[in-house]
Amino acid sequence: MEFTKSQQLDSLDIDILSIMLKDSRTPFLEIARQCHVSGGTIHVRMKKMEEIGIIKGSKLIIDTAKLGYDICCFIGINLEKASYLTDVAEKLEQISEIIELYYTTGQYSIFLKVICQNISHLQKLLAEKLQTIEGVQSTSTVICLLQKLDRNIKL
């Protein structure tokens, strides 16, 4: 079970994933009804996909604005030297406002998704946390006004 090929998934696995991608709290028996198999089969397939690592977990989707977090933005980071990459990334991981972190190729070395309560929270984050990390040369911020789409890939 160490391959990383999609070939080991059959159409039943894909059907199960498609349902769970939309709502990870769907009961197994409900999936079983939709797929015309028994609940035990869903259980076995889900377990297999968790073991292979295709399923990594599940997340609640929340409206962060309703919780007082009005700002969502993306921040590209330029480093002074490419070799600072992992050191800087480790420090960034400590910052709880950063919810996604990517190593990227092209104009930036690191790319972040960040959630803040308001603009002054963001300003403080940039000035006092991000830009004081050693190795960070500059940052470039894209502020989101509205998220129009948040879904998983269609299998």
Place this chain on the structure above:
Amino acid sequence: MEFTKSQQLDSLDIDILSIMLKDSRTPFLEIARQCHVSGGTIHVRMKKMEEIGIIKGSKLIIDTAKLGYDICCFIGINLEKASYLTDVAEKLEQISEIIELYYTTGQYSIFLKVICQNISHLQKLLAEKLQTIEGVQSTSTVICLLQKLDRNIKL
């Protein structure tokens, strides 16, 4: 129930959310044990938060690379005219490779998160789908080599 203030949430709600943010399949009785309340209470609180719209759903987190989708990237879109915004967004929503879509302020009008199978799939998407949409002036792509972090905000 039409307010969008966090004030209507008490510390029990926050505790429940904190647990569910990490794993949306946590059984209510398990949350109840951790929060020292009954299962019925968790049920009522969850229902309230769903009705208010704080909880919007739940998603399975999957390893897209293991499903044959090796490319994750962000694409910024410049429009010829700002007024094309909603028309272009509507067309973009039809494209299943686009899993997140934001209206943004700053250098781009629209910002996308995109999942593709490989570079040629991405190249085709850009050339044949995105750049043929009327009103799209130019696109700018950041390709992710590795996602190091994917989590929710800490409440």
Place this chain on the structure above:
DNA sequence: GGTGAAAACCGTAGGCT
């Protein structure tokens, strides 16, 4: 607002095909 218990439903394991 919370509790505790009942009823319906679900997750899980094991034996069978």
Place this chain on the structure above:
DNA sequence: AGCCTACGGTTTTCACC
């Protein structure tokens, strides 16, 4: 690999506090 069955756990509701 899937089905069935059975048990224990979970969800959901509701009378009561």
